[in-house]
Amino acid sequence: MSDLKxxxxxxxxxxxxxxxxxxxxxxxxxxxxxxxxRLILIxxxxxxxxxxxxxxxxxxxxxxxxxxxxL
Amino acid sequence: xxxxxxxxxxxxxRHPDQDATHPVRHKVIIIGAGPVGxxxxxxxxxxxxxxxxxxxxxxxxxxxxxxxxxxxxxxxxDRLGCGEAAVEKGVTWNTGRVFFDEREIYAFDLLPxxxxxxPAFINLQQYYFEQFLFERVQQLVDAGKPIxxxxxxxxxxxxxxxxxxxxxIETPEGSYELHSDWLIACDGAGSPTRRMMGLDFVGxxxxxxxxxxxxxxxxxxxxxRWFWFDPPFNRGQSALLxxxxxxxWRIDLQxxxxxxxxxxxxPERVIPRLKEMLGEEVExxxxxxxxxxxxxxxxxxxxHGRVIFAGDAAHQVSPFGARGANSGLQDVDNxxxxxxxxxxxxxxxxxxxxxxxxxxxxxxxxxxxxTRSTDFITPKSDISKVFRNAVLDxxxxxEFARPLVNSGRLSVPCVYDEGPLNTEDATGLxxxxxxGAPVVDAPLGEGWLLDALGQGFTLLxxxxxxxxxxxxxxxxxxxxxxxxxxxxxxxxxxLGDAQKAIYLIRPDQxxxxxxxxxxxxxxxxxLTHAIAKA
Ligand SMILES: Cc1cc2nc3c(=O)[nH]c(=O)nc-3n(C[C@H](O)[C@H](O)[C@H](O)COP(=O)(O)OP(=O)(O)OC[C@H]3O[C@@H](n4cnc5c(N)ncnc54)[C@H](O)[C@@H]3O)c2cc1C
Numbered sequence: 001m002s003d004l005k006x007x008x009x010x011x012x013x014x015x016x017x018x019x020x021x022x023x024x025x026x027x028x029x030x031x032x033x034x035x036x037x038r039l040i041l042i043x044x045x046x047x048x049x050x051x052x053x054x055x056x057x058x059x060x061x062x063x064x065x066x067x068x069x070x071l
Numbered sequence: 072x073x074x075x076x077x078x079x080x081x082x083x084x085r086h087p088d089q090d091a092t093h094p095v096r097h098k099v100i101i102i103g104a105g106p107v108g109x110x111x112x113x114x115x116x117x118x119x120x121x122x123x124x125x126x127x128x129x130x131x132x133x134x135x136x137x138x139x140x141x142x143x144x145x146x147x148x149d150r151l152g153c154g155e156a157a158v159e160k161g162v163t164w165n166t167g168r169v170f171f172d173e174r175e176i177y178a179f180d181l182l183p184x185x186x187x188x189x190p191a192f193i194n195l196q197q198y199y200f201e202q203f204l205f206e207r208v209q210q211l212v213d214a215g216k217p218i219x220x221x222x223x224x225x226x227x228x229x230x231x232x233x234x235x236x237x238x239x240i241e242t243p244e245g246s247y248e249l250h251s252d253w254l255i256a257c258d259g260a261g262s263p264t265r266r267m268m269g270l271d272f273v274g275x276x277x278x279x280x281x282x283x284x285x286x287x288x289x290x291x292x293x294x295x296r297w298f299w300f301d302p303p304f305n306r307g308q309s310a311l312l313x314x315x316x317x318x319x320w321r322i323d324l325q326x327x328x329x330x331x332x333x334x335x336x337x338p339e340r341v342i343p344r345l346k347e348m349l350g351e352e353v354e355x356x357x358x359x360x361x362x363x364x365x366x367x368x369x370x371x372x373x374x375h376g377r378v379i380f381a382g383d384a385a386h387q388v389s390p391f392g393a394r395g396a397n398s399g400l401q402d403v404d405n406x407x408x409x410x411x412x413x414x415x416x417x418x419x420x421x422x423x424x425x426x427x428x429x430x431x432x433x434x435x436x437x438x439x440x441x442t443r444s445t446d447f448i449t450p451k452s453d454i455s456k457v458f459r460n461a462v463l464d465x466x467x468x469x470e471f472a473r474p475l476v477n478s479g480r481l482s483v484p485c486v487y488d489e490g491p492l493n494t495e496d497a498t499g500l501x502x503x504x505x506x507g508a509p510v511v512d513a514p515l516g517e518g519w520l521l522d523a524l525g526q527g528f529t530l531l532x533x534x535x536x537x538x539x540x541x542x543x544x545x546x547x548x549x550x551x552x553x554x555x556x557x558x559x560x561x562x563x564x565x566l567g568d569a570q571k572a573i574y575l576i577r578p579d580q581x582x583x584x585x586x587x588x589x590x591x592x593x594x595x596x597x598l599t600h601a602i603a604k605a
Contacts, residue, residue: 033454037461045471 004055076133083223089247100251107382107399108257109204114407121217129222131201135283139393141482145189153207161193170299176467186560187512188519262384274368280326288355298478304347365389386434391444391479394437408578422603433485447477494584494597501567513561525549531574
């Protein structure tokens, strides 16, 4: 089993970030939420590995600012 | 009109027990002649255990209730002697269609696996299901089996004692008292037994209301299951259309939380709604309309000394996934051989604790599955709705998202992994027939594997020789020697890569133990363990 990558893995971080924001441009809040949900599902299916996904879910929860979303 | 649910099948008749000076003591009393109580009575009577069934009513249940009966249930009915009647009358379907908003997003074929006597499931009105069970009871009565149903006998009070149970029963001619060594409470989700004993029933209540209508129509909708998310005719809600025998269709419309239940049930409200769904030109007649809310909950324990709970009395699920009656039948399957052996003095009373362990495990699995379906169908928060709709939008275009669509996961039997009666598994045999799993059917000559199993324990030998007459630990086992040589289905299900195998199969057709060779001592030990003797 491969571990969840927590070191730099994107070749072009600025490029990806810009693309991500560009996709949201002009979308309403509801449309943006729907977009994000589709994106998560597409990526989750691609990863497939359930342990990796569980790690990612926890990491996302743990990384919330202190006091706002502690587990 | 005389539909089956309008005919008293077991009308009240005075019984000599009512005139006895001292309360008569019975071996087993069952409260409730619903699908679960009737099945339990048949199972016990077939094992020659005398049984009395008490029911408040005198006929099959009416109204919109169970329609989907799964393969395992049909297999259990085969063992109980009424599988054929159910399958003959039932409707078999294979195609499901899922709609979202105004369009069909995909269709699926259930592609049921070959090599089983029974289909993945059938649709059949619950009143027919109960009728077939009742007819089987009558057959057994005619054959002299010790089984009796007393209609309009309502249990009013229960006294549970360490070695027996006292019941106070109300009839049209007054009340009387009975004693019983054992009591099986199959008195439904509202179980008066549970209430009278002050026992808990905890879990989740879903707030959404559902309008369930059974309509008779001569429309040529195909024999398919259609499920809508957020359709134009029921905005923001879900809908289901499913065929039953006799041109009856089950329609299920989610109505949301804050509704006027009485108003929604009125034909002047229901009919336009259905017309919008089915099309103006379609002619139909309402057979039954009701409004339900659903719960997912169970008792903490199903055995309380001499009182044992089964079916809806012990656990309740939302109907998405058709796990109510189906799981109740598995309770019966699990319980009756154990109770019969305890009554015969062949097994210690603690064998019944394994009923509790195994069926609580089954109930938890069913509750988990039906809760997940309910959460998908009726999203509880804005974000869960966002994800739900994202899944549906993706599913319209991409195969990967379709398994995430959850409009009900159809009932499959629970595998009792780690169960208290299992013996440690041998290595190298197929996972699906591991200890704790229900036996998987396979063709056998002109017939079927499941039909060849005994009512007691069976030793199945695949390409190994075993003695024909086998008595181990004082029990005569049914032996079944088969060959996988020209039977690839049997090979895949029972051997995998192995050359030979021995399976010890319980009376409820679950695997207790298996080996890759015959060893009388090992089988004896596993058998003793499977009846909680060691
Ligand atoms: C809309 C709907 C759809 C469903 N669809 C499905 C489905 O597709 N598949 C499926 O498997 N399940 C389905 N179910 C669930 C199924 O109907 C139940 O799980 C099933 O009826 C439970 O059977 P039971 O014998 O445990 O209880 P019940 O059928 O409720 O029977 C209880 C019996 O006990 C009797 N009784 C009660 N109190 C007393 C008393 N004090 N004295 C004497 N007798 C008493 C009653 O008269 C009754 O006959 C559905 C349910 C609903 C509501």
